Amino acid sequence: MLAGKLIFSQIMEYLPLHMFRRIVQRYDGNRKVHQFSCLDQFLCMAFAQLTYRESLRDIEACLRSQQGKLYHMGIRAQVSRNTLANANKVRDWRIYADIAQHLIQIARKLYIDDEFDLELQNTVYALDSTTIDLCLAMFPWANFRKSKGAIKLHTLLDLRGNIPTFIHISDGKLHDVNVLDILPIEAGSFYVMDRGYVDFRRLHAFTQRAAFFVIRAKTNLQYDRIYSHQVDRTTGLICDQSIVLTGYYQSKNYPEKLRRVKYKDPESQKTYVFLTNNFVLPALTITELYRYRWQVELFFKWIKQNLRIKRFYGNSANAVKTQIWIAISTFLIVAIMKKELKINASLYTTLQILSVNIFERIPLLQIVGNCSYENEILSNTKQLSLFD
Structure with missing residues (x-):
């Protein structure tokens, strides 16, 4: 006699079904x-995400081999790769985008x-984007270069908990700075960006909405110094200035004063210039804020290694976006589960354990929560510089 729920079913309990059905009904998905x-x-x-399946045929073979357990997984229909391929192609990807957004709100409250x-x-x-290369012959809609296709994943990462709060999927041609037009801006929050987002008209919108930005300056910045604040040069700080822009278009697009902080990294010996509209935080804190921008790069690296978003199960734009949004939703469900159950193992370790025990009937806490997994850090390990 079988007792207990499958590991997969226990994970999916953290997907709010009432919300799921409401969103499906909103788009008339069924x-x-x-x-x-x-x-x-x-x-x-x-x-497929949790068990690292590589293709639709792979998904079909694995699920059909466990035909007797599909009902207990919540899957009520016969699994066929053609049916799944057609669903990914024709069902509105916005259904799964809205589900991911709802899960984001749940995860943010927990973290x-x-x-x-x-x-x-x-x-x-932290705001940045990553490019996912695609074959232009198979994905003709993914415009990037003359002989190369790609899509971009524009992500706003909340550095408390590393939860993505805003995601926009575009073709490879969309310049990063254009995302600032659709970015939700919260008053009192800090937005840390690289110099690819320098556009003073768009940056002025942050000031108008009482939000703060920290961004690297470009070398062609034209400005006049209003005042120089004292700095401790032993910390790597070179100067902390209040400035006004003097370039014709720059001054029109951003007529207010800015703060310019110049810093030399003691480790790499590289010099960085930052611009911000915050005049209260210490200059060294401004440089540290930019250092934490590297977390979004690590997030992109992590999801590319641990989620199925580099190889796609369909070639249409709808199928690709559907796969990406469901991958992000799966990541968020596991992150929510980890926080709710107070699991100490890392998210990577948790996913690895779940992947090989997905059909077991063991309590989640028994299989993951009580285990102690620690990464052995070698003394000669080369760490990436956060400013590179």
């Missing part, structure tokens, strides 16, 4: 669907009290 519902599609794709090394009460975001 219209003319007789068997393979949007929930079946989501569960099959989430299974809001996580420690942040800098003593700041404000929310700190």
Whole structure:
């Protein structure tokens, strides 16, 4: 006699089904669907993410080999690669984008009290994008270069808990700075960006909405110094200045004063110039804020290594976006589960354990929560410089 729920079912309990059904109804996702519902599609794709399936044929073979357990996984229909491929192609990807956004709100509330090394009460975001290369012959809609296709994943990362709060998927041609037009801006929050986002008209919108930005300056910056503040040069700081822009278009687009902080990294001996509209924080804290921008780069590296978003199960734009949003939703479900159950193992370790025990009937805490996994750090390990 079988007792207990499958590991997969225990994980999916952290997906709010009432919210899921409401979103599906909003987009009429199950219209003319007789068997393979949007929930079946989501569960099959989430299974593929958790067990690192490489293709639709791979998903079909694995799930059909466990035919007797599909009902207990919540999958009510027969799994077929053609049915799954068609669902990914025709069902509105916005269904899964909205589900991910709802999960983001749940995760942020759970991680809001996580420690942040800098003593700041404000929310700190890191904004960046990553490019996922695609074959132009197979993905003709993914415009990038003449003989190369790609999509961009624009992400705003909350540095408390490293939870993505805003994600926009575009073709490879969209310049990063254009994302600032659709970025949600919260008053009192800090937005840390690289110099690819320097556009003074768009940056002025942060000031108008009482939000702060920290961004690297470009070398062609034209300005006049208003005042120089004292700095401790032993910390690597070179100068801390209040400035006004003097370039014709720059001064029109940003008529207010800015703060310019110049810093030399003692380790790499590289010099960096930062611009910010915050005049209260210490200059060294401004440089440290930019250092934490590297977390978004690590996030991109992590999801590319641990989620199935480099090889796609379909070639249409809808199928690609559906896969990415369900991958992000799966990541968020596991992050929520980890926080709710107070699991000490890292997210990477948790995913590895779940992947090989997905059909077991063991309590989640028994298989993950009580285990102690620590990464052995070698003394000669070369750490990446956060300013590179």
